[in-house]
Amino acid sequence: MSWLSPLQWTIVTAYLLAGAGLAHRDSGSQRAQWAMRVAVSGLLLHAAMVLVRGVHSGQIPIVTRYEDFTVDALAMVAVWFFAQWRWPSLRSAGVLLLPVAAVVSAAALLYSQGIFPMTPALRTNWLVIHASLNSLALGFATLALAAGLQPQRNGAPLVGRLLSWAFLFWGAMVAAGSYWASIAWGRFWGWDPIECWSLGTLLAYAFVLHLRMRPRWREGLRGAWVAVPPFALMLFTTYGLVFVMRSVHGRYLFQ
Amino acid sequence: MCLAAGTLPQSARLSPEAQTGWDTEWAATASWLDRLGLSQIVGSTWFAGLCVALLVNMAAGMLVLLGRKRAFYRGETSPQYELRGHGPRPAAPPPFFDPRTADAVCQVRGIPGLFGSILFHFGIAVIVLAGFWRGAADFSDYLELSVGEVFSGRPDKFQRHQPPPRPFQARIRLDRAEITVRDGKYMGAFRGHFSYQTAGAPVRQASVAVNHPLRLGDFALYLKESFGYSARFERLRADGSSAQLYIHFDVDRAAWGKPWSGKKAQMLRFDGIPLDYRMVLHNTPPSFDLRVEQEGRLLFNGRLRPGEVADLGVYKLRFQEITPWMTFNLTLDRGVAPMFAGFIITLLGFLLHLLFWPRRVEWRTTGDGWVARAWVRPGDLHFEQRWRAWQRQLEQPAA
Numbered sequence: 001m002s003w004l005s006p007l008q009w010t011i012v013t014a015y016l017l018a019g020a021g022l023a024h025r026d027s028g029s030q031r032a033q034w035a036m037r038v039a040v041s042g043l044l045l046h047a048a049m050v051l052v053r054g055v056h057s058g059q060i061p062i063v064t065r066y067e068d069f070t071v072d073a074l075a076m077v078a079v080w081f082f083a084q085w086r087w088p089s090l091r092s093a094g095v096l097l098l099p100v101a102a103v104v105s106a107a108a109l110l111y112s113q114g115i116f117p118m119t120p121a122l123r124t125n126w127l128v129i130h131a132s133l134n135s136l137a138l139g140f141a142t143l144a145l146a147a148g149l150q151p152q153r154n155g156a157p158l159v160g161r162l163l164s165w166a167f168l169f170w171g172a173m174v175a176a177g178s179y180w181a182s183i184a185w186g187r188f189w190g191w192d193p194i195e196c197w198s199l200g201t202l203l204a205y206a207f208v209l210h211l212r213m214r215p216r217w218r219e220g221l222r223g224a225w226v227a228v229p230p231f232a233l234m235l236f237t238t239y240g241l242v243f244v245m246r247s248v249h250g251r252y253l254f255q
Numbered sequence: 256m257c258l259a260a261g262t263l264p265q266s267a268r269l270s271p272e273a274q275t276g277w278d279t280e281w282a283a284t285a286s287w288l289d290r291l292g293l294s295q296i297v298g299s300t301w302f303a304g305l306c307v308a309l310l311v312n313m314a315a316g317m318l319v320l321l322g323r324k325r326a327f328y329r330g331e332t333s334p335q336y337e338l339r340g341h342g343p344r345p346a347a348p349p350p351f352f353d354p355r356t357a358d359a360v361c362q363v364r365g366i367p368g369l370f371g372s373i374l375f376h377f378g379i380a381v382i383v384l385a386g387f388w389r390g391a392a393d394f395s396d397y398l399e400l401s402v403g404e405v406f407s408g409r410p411d412k413f414q415r416h417q418p419p420p421r422p423f424q425a426r427i428r429l430d431r432a433e434i435t436v437r438d439g440k441y442m443g444a445f446r447g448h449f450s451y452q453t454a455g456a457p458v459r460q461a462s463v464a465v466n467h468p469l470r471l472g473d474f475a476l477y478l479k480e481s482f483g484y485s486a487r488f489e490r491l492r493a494d495g496s497s498a499q500l501y502i503h504f505d506v507d508r509a510a511w512g513k514p515w516s517g518k519k520a521q522m523l524r525f526d527g528i529p530l531d532y533r534m535v536l537h538n539t540p541p542s543f544d545l546r547v548e549q550e551g552r553l554l555f556n557g558r559l560r561p562g563e564v565a566d567l568g569v570y571k572l573r574f575q576e577i578t579p580w581m582t583f584n585l586t587l588d589r590g591v592a593p594m595f596a597g598f599i600i601t602l603l604g605f606l607l608h609l610l611f612w613p614r615r616v617e618w619r620t621t622g623d624g625w626v627a628r629a630w631v632r633p634g635d636l637h638f639e640q641r642w643r644a645w646q647r648q649l650e651q652p653a654a
Binding site for chain 2: 165171179182
């Protein structure tokens with residue numbers, strides 16, 4: 001699939017341009033409107049690329065590390081796009097979120113773009129559910145962080161809600177993975193490194209959500225920065241852990 | 256603690272070889288972790304104590320929360336919003352207040368949202384309790400079965416040679432192994448076809464694949480992704496009795512379905528007599544090179560073809576055929592249903608908390624006018640926007 005790299009670089013460029021275009025005080029300015037058009041074009045191209053790859057390979061494209069990064073970047077932008085539709089104040093969060101999605105999308109190109117057949121354990125709809133929930137959680141968590149930290153801070157009041165959705169999707173991802181493990185391996189919890197770090201991430205988000213019940217942890221920059229440690233945990237669990245520890249996830253995925 | 260359990264080497268997770276390697280190569284660290292109780296976190300008393308503390312903490316927190324929810328429902332706390340006016344009540348009602356309903360003074364909406372966090376924490380308590388129950392009742396062990404082999408619960412078939420806590424009341428026979436490898440490394444079809452019989456039931460057929468276990472009463476049989484060739488023998492004793500013997504050989508995926516030879520050296524003990532076996536299995540054509548010694552004394556050295564017999568003195572071995580074998584995991588796990596019930600309750604509770612926003616709105620007439628009060632959850636932006644809009648509407652002079 002030699003067309004992948006140029007297409008992916010086009011998407012990366014679109015996200016970077018859109019992110020730069022949104023860095024303007026007036027989200028209704030002509031520049032911001034152009035930025036939105038570029039972002040939507042990138043999103044549509046991105047979705048089409050993932051769809052075509054799925055049809056071409058005949059399997060859900062979330063098996064390899066390349067596919068994982070690509071789908072996660074797509075989820076980030078899609079979550080932001082639909083969230084800003086519902087809450088226009090989140091539009092300016094694209095200033096941070098779109099460059100992050102661009103970096104994740106570009107990072108995908110560091111890995112093999114080949115198509116690898118699924119092992120028997122992966123041939124189930126639970127993979128689709130588990131991986132989709134993971135991507136959605138990552139999308140909401142990135143948006144929560146971007147909404148809290150972006151310079152205009154328009155979306156700051158929504159950070160708590162976004163963190164809650166990230167928590168819900170991450171929790172559902174852990175539960176779905178656990179059920180899948182129970183039918184694939186005969187145990188729903190094996191204290192595998194990724195299982196434990198996923199639970200740790202979930203508990204970190206639970207801690208932050210409890211912390212945010214106090215007004216002083218909900219407002220201002222403190223309320224935004226408090227979401228950084230669980231997000232870092234989430235990123236490490238999703239992308240970093242398999243590089244430093246042996247896990248069942250590394251055995252089956254991320255070739 | 257979760258991160259520690261997933262990061263530090265845990266004796267329950269390591270294979271015996273890996274455990275020995277860890278204890279030898281990192282002796283000082285392993286010893287310190289042992290002393291600190293960190294080499295087996297799950298199942299340790301202090302970890303159970305932490306879980307109990309979590310349960311107590313949540314129960315106490317829920318009692319406090321229940322009180323707060325009740326006070327919210329009854330309007331016994333300070334309202335977040337309040338607006339007073341003189342004269343009759345204006346035509347435009349406060350947000351989320353319908354003056355046409357029977358209760359035209361106080362209305363509470365989003366009541367399911369009041370129970371969301373309580374249900375969520377109750378679900379977590381169910382998960383923790385199910386974990387305790389499961390820890391006391393579960394069983395899981397691996398067994399390798401060859402095509403044609405019958406299994407009815409013999410403990411020596413299990414990797415750990417330990418019987419399950421409850422009798423395995425079923426009889427299973429692996430009829431066929433469906434194994435194909437694509438391009439020398441990717442698994443194609445992978446499935447074991449069984450005949451099985453549970454207590455009092457007729458013989459049935461079923462297949463077991465990864466993600467599709469076979470339920471056998473309280474037990475379940477799962478297929479693992481390891482397989483190979485097995486040499487099937489009939490072991491003939493001097494008294495005329497006989498028993499089946501399967502010797503398994505691991506096969507790389509790349510070699511599956513191609514001409515292949517595999518070596519194995521093993522001490523095998525039958526009828527209390529240990530013998531040193533050195534074996535080479537060839538699949539094309541099927542043959543078995545066997546060299547057997549007893550305390551350095553050669554008993555047999557030769558090649559067997561299907562149907563040929565090796566006389567070892569203490570017993571004879573008739574080489575019968577080569578069949579595939581597969582690895583299965585037999586489990587008894589009664590904690591699964593309550594555990595997943597806990598997951599569902601937890602997620603449902605949190606979903607209720609996210610989707611339903613409890614809003615209590617009062618609109619009363621007073622001696623000289625009216626007062627509107629509202630109780631909402633912190634961060635209820637939707638209500639705030641609607642309340643501000645209502646306020647602006649009231650402040651506008653009448654046309």
